Amino acid sequence: MNGVTAAFGRYGVAVVVEADDPDELQALAVLLPREWRRSDPAVPTSWRVRHMTIQRSGADRHVRCDGVTMFVGDLDTALEVVRSEIQTFCAGFAKDRTFIHAAALDIA
Secondary structure (H helix, E strand, O other): OOOEEEEEEEOOEEEEEEEOOHHHHHHHHHHOOHHHEEOOOOOOOOOEEEEEEEEEEOOEEEEEEOOEEEEEEOHHHHHHHHHHHHHHHHHHHOOOOOOOOHHHOOOO
């Protein structure tokens, strides 16, 4: 795949995403906090990295994570799958950080 590449992540963890269309990466960036986008797709060698691709095939998008197909379908759902994987991966492997998902809170 010879598309465009961007890295998203924080706290020593990143997901490098490659897509056929730069507009798809821009749409993904809107779904994530601004500070999670890196202008340079190269990440420090000390960071834990996962690689994902969004590849077009007709009207469908194929989302792969480290070479394994995770999803085939429409663009909006494909972007949501990638967004979720970025946030989950970063939350799970962040160095010296604690993440509390808003859905985990209960107000009595």
